[in-house]
Amino acid sequence: MKILLPFYVLDPIKPILFDLWKFLLLNCLCSVIRHWLRLLCWFR
Numbered sequence: 001m002k003i004l005l006p007f008y009v010l011d012p013i014k015p016i017l018f019d020l021w022k023f024l025l026l027n028c029l030c031s032v033i034r035h036w037l038r039l040l041c042w043f044r
Helices: 005-043
Strands: none
Touching: none
């Protein structure tokens, strides 16, 4: 029973966590792209 408890607790928060994860991933991707663009501009 104790093992199942986190699932019940996490279930309502799951969409929020997923949104947060997507947001962080997009942020990371954007910063990486920006960084590469800057490097490309610098090398040109």
